[in-house]
Amino acid sequence: MTSTEVHDGNALPTVETARKLGVLPEEFDRIREILGRTPNFTELSIFSVMWSEHCSYKNSIVWLKTLPRDGERMLAKAGEENAGLVDIGDGLACSFKIESHNHPSALEPYQGAATGVGGINRDIFTMGARPIAQLNSLRFGNPELAKTKWLVKGVVKGIGDYGNAFGIPTVGGEVFFDECYNTNPLVNAFSAGIVEVGKVAKATSYGVGNPVFIVGSATGKDGIHGATFASEDITDKSNEKLPAVQVGDPFMEKLLLEATLEIIETGYVIGIQDMGAAGIICSTSEMSAKGEHGMIIDLDKVPTRQSNMHGWEILLSESQERMLVVVEKGKEHIIQGIFDKWDLHCAQIGEVVAAGPNDAGRLHFYQHGALIADVPAYDLVLGGGAPQYHREYREPAYYQRFKQFEISSVPDTSADELTAVAKHLLSHPNIASRRWVYEQYDSMVGTANRSTNRPSDAALVRIRDVKRPDYSKGIAMTVDCNSRYVNADPFVGAQIAVSEAARNLTCTGAEPLAVTNNLNFGNPYVPEVYWQFVQAVKGMGAACLKFGTPVTGGNVSFYNQSSDDGPVFPTPTIGMIGLVENPEHQMTLDFKETDDLIYMIGVAKNDIASSEYLYSYRKVKESPAPQFDLEEEYTLHQGLKTLIQQGMVQSMHDVSDGGLFVALAESAMPRGLGFQVSTDKNYRTDAFLFGEAQSRVLVSVKPSQQGAFQKLLGADLKLAHTLLGTVTAKDFVIDSATVMTTGEAKDLFDNSLGKLMA
Known part of the structure; x- marks a missing residue:
């Protein structure tokens, strides 16, 4: 030699x-x-x-260098180690990261997804951290296609078989379907682990x-x-x-x-x-x-x-x-x-x-x-x-065209149509329960999952410390991105992705800490695709800066496009972790008791842009992103934290995909309850119930605490809030009309995706 x-x-x-x-x-x-x-x-x-x-x-x-990378909890420079690392106190740190395995999964979904899970977990334990939980963010094409079903089944089985055998629980994630992913599915895998600060x-x-x-x-x-x-x-x-x-x-x-x-x-x-x-x-x-x-x-x-x-x-x-x-x-x-x-x-x-x-x-x-x-x-x-390289970028022609959408061009939902829309949304594969998926994953191995029987907007895992058996802090984690919003407006859509991740953590009782991202885009040599990328990075950076959640690293996946389908929707998936200091502050999304009062915190808007209702029920594909204001969103989060810490609410659930109606249904179904609510006649019925305007959260409140709740929101926090109605023993009632029974809703919600895949 x-x-x-x-x-x-x-x-x-x-x-x-x-x-x-x-x-x-x-x-x-x-x-x-x-x-x-x-x-x-x-x-x-x-x-x-x-x-x-x-x-x-x-x-x-x-452009990645423009993202906020510094924070008082950061223990490793962004992108310089195998995974991100943040201080969670008490001599412990959380290592976490998200990465894609898109192209391999498009050709061989089982091994492509399985090795994606293996790779992301190795990134965690090479830091000296023991993995505690996994998430995944999955995107597929038209679910009616045989190829899509083959891809879904292969990917889900690959994730389940590898994660279950490896012995780390898969505690949450997201699944989204759209024809833009027919050729290029997206398989993004997230893992988090715990390590002692001095042993990294x-x-x-x-x-x-x-x-x-x-x-x-x-x-x-x-x-x-x-x-x-x-x-x-x-x-x-x-x-x-x-x-x-x-x-x-x-x-x-x-x-x-x-x-x-x-x-x-x-x-x-x-x-x-x-x-x-x-x-x-x-x-x-x-x-x-x-x-x-x-x-x-x-x-x-x-x-x-x-x-x-x-x-x-x-x-x-x-x-x-x-x-x-x-x-x-x-x-x-x-x-x-x-x-x-x-x-x-x-x-x-x-x-x-x-x-x-x-x-x-x-x-x-x-x-x-x-x-x-x-x-x-x-x-x-x-x-x-x-x-x-500084690549050329150019605003695509569709961007201004989408902004020309007028809500008046779409008929409002009539009273006779409410049941049809409700059934459509609750059975839609982008909204229906992912039960068929998550039942193939072991979510309980390690017995640290705190959200299996306590449904919440984010997954919550207890931190185990063998030196302190009574240690009770928890790590909340989520992956979020509505790629339809990002396609409509990459800057606003990316801000919403960060904000929804933070909102999910806040609604679970956690303080958001930091972000890892998986940026999935088409070919960077196409100026219109690169424009989407640049705008999304700018939007993501603005939101992360506002929430104080630095970007610890992540993954960029370009070239997610084909000659037949073109580029996928720009999909900057946000993985975010938060810390629950006190387990008593864990908040769940399910209604607890009949006669509890149901409130919406935040401002309703006459907005149905980019909603699932507009896109798949009304078949209108071109509209802007939902209305969004970053300052309004940030103010909302601070108020929600106060409500949780003062024990003012029984449940908390963010209003997102499917709008207010889906949030109501998801809060009612876990305990087999119902609701009776009234719409606000100052707004269109479809916008009020099915619009996806941001910065809104659904809460339930004990009648005995109504006065204190309203005083805190109004006089102290100065947050807009609307009394919608009450929790009932059964049925979904809107404006005194029964839209559907809880049993009908639960059957549609729980079983539609499984039937579709069968």
Whole structure:
């Protein structure tokens, strides 16, 4: 391993070779400039994956840097570690992140979704955090199509089988259907874990002579060029790239979790990183660049499960359940012993070397005694020498057209039509219960889920601390985005996505802390698509700044489009966590007792824009985003917190998809209750009941507390509020007319999605 001549047995690549690997001609020229020569095929393959959008964020990073990233609870800089990390007090921190596995799931939904779950959990436990809960955000096409049903069933089973076997509860999420996702489903996976503040592991490498280990599963040919595959449009030929889809093993991951936490506990781990996108080359380059050191790696020492693998195949493989670990020299036997105990591969494949006089650290990869790649780590990575582009963007023609919508062009809902609209909404797959989905997930493993039998707007999980058995704080978490709103107005829609996430946490009794995001868009080279991206980032940033919820990191997924369906709706999924300090402040959405008073807090509006009612019942596809004011939303949240802390309300539920009627139904059904309410004749009936204007929350109040409740809202908090009616023993009654029975509503709501999938 002393040769200085780089050779991989292939003819030197050309510009055409680079193009086929997703490398632009100008990028090929830049690579030659960096190396001082033409790269060989292995080196070009390295640059192609590391400079792909999936790894380098080359088309998005200039805008991601504008997001608020600082906060008093932030313990890791955004995007610099395997996952975000925030201080939750008492010497504990929460690590959390969301990532996509869209393209793999479009071709092989079971493994695509399963390995997405595996990958996001590895990001959490490589921080030294034990995962406590998972969420997912799923988007599919027309649910009537056979292909959509195949995708839904495969994705849901993949998530369930992997998460259930791994032993981490799936506690919530969202599912949305629209024809724009016919070809490109979106599969976004979220995970959160808890770690002691002083025991956080870093994704770095330093210390000359420190050994480098690959641990976990053996390396195969699955997932090769997966990062490049995720950085291009889905086409008719995408099925030819099935080898780019990884294969997961949740039982192996469970062993890897325990072994990883055990080696971190020794204190001898210098750095550790999950091998996700781009595999070995990604982990070696990112850790080396961060630690400003280099590495010498012998690929012959990598455990493989297929014979005669080329060096570039070993480097780029995205085989699952693997980690790269840099260990303190002299402690190799301790680390090896731990992995032997867990019956996992643990092979030393190299060592850390000093940076050269003219670089921050180089990576030297050998195979069969020959140097097959010599590349500078810094020039490969995000924040280093990877390219960063300011792409052209242009407002799409539809944007102004959507704004021309007039509510007067749509007939109001008549009294005779109320039942038909109600049944349509409660049975619609975008609103109906996800029971068919979540019954395939284990939500109770670990017995920490506080929301299984206490329904709330966000999931709530108890923080377990073995040193303090009576510890009672909880982490609330949610994933939110109404992509129809974002498509109508990306700036406003992204603000609403952040605000609804915060509103869900607030309505659960939590204080919102921080955000991770998954930005799903079409092709960034299309100016209209890039405009959507830029506006969404601006809107997201404004809302996060207002709520004091910094962005800890996340994922960008471009190229979610096809020649047949065009781009998907812009979908900036917001994952947000909050802290419930006092379990007595946990708030649920279900009505509790008959004769309790039902109030709406917030202001009703004559607005049906972008509502499910307008879109799917009235079949009007073009309208602006719902009316929204960020200051009004923020003021509402502060008042809601006061109501909860003073014990003024029995239940609390945000008004969102489906409007006020759906919020009433969702609050009544859990305990088999009903409601009797009156509409406000100052507004159209459809706007009042089915419109989705923001900044509104439904609460129930004991009659004995009505006076104190109204005084607090009016005189002290100065929040608009309307008495709608009362909780009843049965039936949904609006303006003295029975719209439907509770039993009818519950049957539609609980079973419609399952029947559709059958």
